[in-house]
Amino acid sequence: MTAMKMSYKGFLFDVNPSSIKTQFGRQIETKTVPFGFGRSSEICRMPAKISGSGVFCTADAGEKAFELMRIFEKGGSSYLFVPKLAPMKAYFTDLTMSVNAETQSIEYSFSFTEDCSEKKSRYRFGYTYAKSGENLFDIANRCCVEAEKLFAANDFMDMFSVQEGDKVWLQ
Numbered sequence: 021m022t023a024m025k026m027s028y029k030g031f032l033f034d035v036n037p038s039s040i041k042t043q044f045g046r047q048i049e050t051k052t053v054p055f056g057f058g059r060s061s062e063i064c065r066m067p068a069k070i071s072g073s074g075v076f077c078t079a080d081a082g083e084k085a086f087e088l089m090r091i092f093e094k095g096g097s098s099y100l101f102v103p104k105l106a107p108m109k110a111y112f113t114d115l116t117m118s119v120n121a122e123t124q125s126i127e128y129s130f131s132f133t134e135d136c137s138e139k140k141s142r143y144r145f146g147y148t149y150a151k152s153g154e155n156l157f158d159i160a161n162r163c164c165v166e167a168e169k170l171f172a173a174n175d176f177m178d179m180f181s182v183q184e185g186d187k188v189w190l191q
Contacts, residue, residue, distance in 0.1 A: 043069040071114075
């Protein structure tokens with residue numbers, strides 16, 4: 021299986037960044053109740069944060085860096101496609117670049133913050149990626165699709181032959 025390329029607003033990273041970190045979190049509230057016990061409850065899920073770094077090292081490194089800066093300056097949110105993650109709508113929140121004159125390359129680091137203004141159920145890409153240990157029944161349950169429909173739309177030998185990272189068409 022070939023790895024998907026990272027992309028955002030039409031910018032395709034021809035070589036995926038060397039490191040990509042995804043951080044998920046929840047905001048928890050803790051209250052003290054009589055007799056010294058505490059009670060915790062979930063307030064909300066925090067927006068995911070995606071960060072990473074890489075190097076533009078081809079002959080057109082300057083053009084790629086300029087294009088990435090232009091997209092950052094433009095602002096707004098758009099769909100972010102990251103290898104091994106479900107696509108998400110995100111804001112481009114941070115960009116740092118440095119030129120390495122010795123190697124004629126441009127090193128960059130970035131961060132994106134998930135746009136939580138829409139419900140996840142509205143994001144319809146027509147596919148998802150299988151998670152570790154999932155079969156077509158699990159994916160059907162996660163994506164609210166009939167398992168038979170998934171089997172018909174994909175080229176798997178049976179309902180249990182799905183591998184982690186496989187692209188699974190939902191329609």
